[in-house]
Amino acid sequence: MRMLIVEDDRDLNRQLSEALEDAGYVVDKAFDGEEGHFLGDTEPYDAVILDLGLPQMDGLSVLERWRRDGHSMPVLILTARDRWSDKVAGIDAGADDYVAKPFHMEEVLARVRALVRRAAGLASNEISIGDVVLDTKAGKVTKNGMSVKLTSLEFRLLSYLMHHKGRVIARTELVEHLYDQDFDRDSNTIEVFVGRLRKKFGSSLIETVRGLGYRLQEENA
Amino acid sequence: MRMLIVEDDRDLNRQLSEALEDAGYVVDKAFDGEEGHFLGDTEPYDAVILDLGLPQMDGLSVLERWRRDGHSMPVLILTARDRWSDKVAGIDAGADDYVAKPFHMEEVLARVRALVRRAAGLASNEISIGDVVLDTKAGKVTKNGMSVKLTSLEFRLLSYLMHHKGRVIARTELVEHLYDQDFDRDSNTIEVFVGRLRKKFGSSLIETVRGLGYRLQEENA
DNA sequence: CTTCAACGATCAACATTCGCATAAGATCTA
DNA sequence: TAGATCTTATGCGAATGTTGATCGTTGAAG
Numbered sequence: 001m002r003m004l005i006v007e008d009d010r011d012l013n014r015q016l017s018e019a020l021e022d023a024g025y026v027v028d029k030a031f032d033g034e035e036g037h038f039l040g041d042t043e044p045y046d047a048v049i050l051d052l053g054l055p056q057m058d059g060l061s062v063l064e065r066w067r068r069d070g071h072s073m074p075v076l077i078l079t080a081r082d083r084w085s086d087k088v089a090g091i092d093a094g095a096d097d098y099v100a101k102p103f104h105m106e107e108v109l110a111r112v113r114a115l116v117r118r119a120a121g122l123a124s125n126e127i128s129i130g131d132v133v134l135d136t137k138a139g140k141v142t143k144n145g146m147s148v149k150l151t152s153l154e155f156r157l158l159s160y161l162m163h164h165k166g167r168v169i170a171r172t173e174l175v176e177h178l179y180d181q182d183f184d185r186d187s188n189t190i191e192v193f194v195g196r197l198r199k200k201f202g203s204s205l206i207e208t209v210r211g212l213g214y215r216l217q218e219e220n221a
Numbered sequence: 222m223r224m225l226i227v228e229d230d231r232d233l234n235r236q237l238s239e240a241l242e243d244a245g246y247v248v249d250k251a252f253d254g255e256e257g258h259f260l261g262d263t264e265p266y267d268a269v270i271l272d273l274g275l276p277q278m279d280g281l282s283v284l285e286r287w288r289r290d291g292h293s294m295p296v297l298i299l300t301a302r303d304r305w306s307d308k309v310a311g312i313d314a315g316a317d318d319y320v321a322k323p324f325h326m327e328e329v330l331a332r333v334r335a336l337v338r339r340a341a342g343l344a345s346n347e348i349s350i351g352d353v354v355l356d357t358k359a360g361k362v363t364k365n366g367m368s369v370k371l372t373s374l375e376f377r378l379l380s381y382l383m384h385h386k387g388r389v390i391a392r393t394e395l396v397e398h399l400y401d402q403d404f405d406r407d408s409n410t411i412e413v414f415v416g417r418l419r420k421k422f423g424s425s426l427i428e429t430v431r432g433l434g435y436r437l438q439e440e441n442a
Numbered sequence: 443c444t445t446c447a448a449c450g451a452t453c454a455a456c457a458t459t460c461g462c463a464t465a466a467g468a469t470c471t472a
Numbered sequence: 473t474a475g476a477t478c479t480t481a482t483g484c485g486a487a488t489g490t491t492g493a494t495c496g497t498t499g500a501a502g
Contacts, residue, residue: 072344088331092358094344096335097318104305110312118317118339139389139433151488152432188450189490195451210449210498372477410479412461419462431460431487 001116002026002044006036006062007051007078016049019105020112033057040066045073047115049108050095052079052086060086060093067094074115076108127162129216132201134162148200153178157193161206161216170213222267222337222381223247223398227257227283228299229275237270240326241333245360245377247401254278261287265397266294268336270329271316273300273307281307281314288315295336297329334358341384348383350437353422355383369421374399378414382427382437391434 003025007013010031017027028043030036033054040048040062052059063075074096079086087098096118097111127134131144141148141158150158156178161169171190178190194206194214207215224246228234231252238248249264251257254275261269261283273280284296295317300307308319317339318332334346334357341348346358352365362369362379371379377399382390392411396404415427415435428436 067344072342087328091331091335092346094346096339104309107305107308107312110309114312114317138387139430139436140387152430153489187490188492191450192452192490195453198451208450374478408479409461409481413463413479416462416464429461 001046002028003112004028004030004036004039004043004045004048006030006033006040006048006054006059008032008054009051015105016108019109023109023112025112033059033062037062037065040071040073041069046119047074047076047112049076049078049112052077052090060089063090063093063095074119076111076115078103127165129162129165129205132162132205134159143201150200153193154197154200157190158197161214165216168209168212168215173213222377222384223249223265223401224333225249225251225257225260225264225266225269227251227254227261227269227275227280228272229253230272236326237329240330244330244333245373245380246333247377247399249401254280254283258283258286261292261294262290264402265394267340267398268295268297268333270297270299270333273298273311281310284311284314284316295340297332297336299324337384343384348386350383350386350426350439353426355380364422371421374410374414375418375421378411379418382435386437387439389430389433389436394434 001024003020005013005016005020005027007016007029008031013029013031017029020027025046028039028045030039034056036050036054037057039045050059050063054062059077059079063077066073066075075094076097076099077087077090077095078099078101079090080101090098096115099108099111127136133142135141136159139155141150141155157174160174160177174190194208198206205216207217209215222245224241226234226237226241226248228237228250229252234250234252238250241248246267249260249266251260255277257271257275258278260266271280271284275283280298280300284298287294287296296315297318297320298307298311298316299320299322300311301322311319317336320329320332338344338346338357346356348355348357354363356362357380360376362371362376378395381395381398395411415429419427426437428438430436
């Protein structure tokens with residue numbers, strides 16, 4: 001984990017970076033707003049600790065600029081205890097958390113842990129086979145980056161196959177997972193839908209294993 | 222957005238819920254730890270405000286139980302100003318933020334906005350899709366810079382959808398987050414309001430995914 | 443190599459479910 | 473009470489899922 005500390009008080013900056021380094025983070029330091037903004041704009045940090053009162057460019061402006069430019073790394077703001085209105089402004093500017101000075105180092109560490117932990121939980125789930133990508137969180141499928149429109153059953157079928165790619169899936173297994181309870185066992189809906197999927201994604205995506213079922217392959221020879 | 226307030230001080234609870242309701246949230250209230258825990262365990266909240274000093278079961282235990290049971294909704298903790306050690310314990314127990322009593326209502330609102338925003342993976346108070354921009358702080362929506370007048374429910378619906386843009390949202394999920402407690406589940410209000418929003422913003426904004434729900438798209442093909 | 447039967451693919455027609463528009467009724471609010 | 477807002481009811485039309493008939497393919501036996 002790589003952190004940035006933007007704090008003009010050299011003493012405080014050093015204290016913070018030591019504590020964070022002890023906690024196992026890699027730390028970059030900036031001592032004014034401009035330098036801080038530049039670093040945050042160009043380097044990929046897992047979290048930033050940002051003082052509000054800074055020379056050159058104040059912390060709030062730094063934060064606003066970052067957010068305007070689409071940087072979404074977690075930012076923990078530091079400011080004087082009594083300036084509560086700064087909290088509101090800071091939070092609305094896109095800060096993720098806030099600590100008042102003077103603070104207990106232990107509290108800062110706890111909050112940084114929380115920020116990093118939280119940021120880790122935001123990944124979207126994607127399964128891909130060749131140029132076909134299924135985003136389970138968005139419920140969306142793309143081929144070569146182009147969104148492909150699927151009906152509900154088409155999606156469920158593809159999703160099940162992709163979740164078990166490489167394995168041969170029996171038709172009965174598909175029926176059991178796509179339908180609730182009993183469903184006419186000698187029906188050819190599955191075949192129909194496999195056909196429709198092949199029409200949308202090309203015939204090479206779903207391989208049929210005669211007598212057994214279907215399989216999705218990572219690559220072909 | 223649907224919130225839960227767990228606070229035994231009736232006066233404070235009422236103040237909080239009024240402020241939140243004015244801000245456009247749907248609010249459920251609990252006055253002791255047990256009741257609060259039960260609600261948080263069974264209903265899907267977008268954020269929770271949790272007092273630490275509670276009868277029946279203290280706030281920290283409530284929070285720990287929720288987290289142990291896998292509930293990950295954002296939780297904002299309230300406690301007395303001087304008990305800073307509670308902050309560390311609370312944050313490590315899985316709290317997302319913290320406010321000391323007595324507090325400014327405006328600060329609580331800002332923090333709640335931040336929590337909801339963050340849970341949606343957003344860095345700013347403005348969410349935009351195409352030419353439609355939702356300002357969660359001001360509670361306003363513009364299209365091409367022109368302010369659009371929305372009724373309360375229209376706003377809540379759009380807000381929830383925009384906070385989860387890209388994802389398919391089931392109608393049941395919408396009902397759970399736009400209304401408190403029980404609401405006739407087989408009603409077509411949601412459809413009616415989707416229709417009204419489409420009339421105001423154009424039919425391309427809200428995509429319907431047949432059999433699953435609705436989705437707001439960033440870009441189209 | 444040919445033939446045949448089993449299996450799978452394809453297609454069009456059908457039935458059904460689902461979502462939408464509209465408007466009228468109910469409820470809230472100033 | 474009037475006006476705004478929310479909810480319910482209904483009928484239509486289209487998207488979706490299902491069916492059965494027919495056609496193509498495969499692989500093994502003769």
